[in-house]
Amino acid sequence: MPHELTLEQTIKGVSAIVIEELKLEDVTPEIFDPDLDLIDEVGVDSMDLATVALVLQDEYGVPIDEDDYPKLKTIRLIAEYVLRNAAVKT
Secondary structure: OOOOOOHHHHHHHHHHHHHHHOOOOOOOOOOOOOOOOOOOOOOOOHHHHHHHHHHHHHHHOOOOOHHHHHHOOOHHHHHHHHHHHHHHOO
């Protein structure tokens, strides 16, 4: 494998994508709470989540099953999902 991403690096990368795609103002990956519930606390809807998932798939080359979208409620859960599925991909 070329290089392994750490959970911390992946959290920052996922945060940056979420911030950009959802156009969150005054938020940076460094201050974005990775355990904040994106649906209940940030107000992300299913269309926003689908958009973020598509960008993540392109960015990390990891397939994200549509059935898994509801499980991806926080930046940390998304980052863990990306890492877990990137490890499976060969």
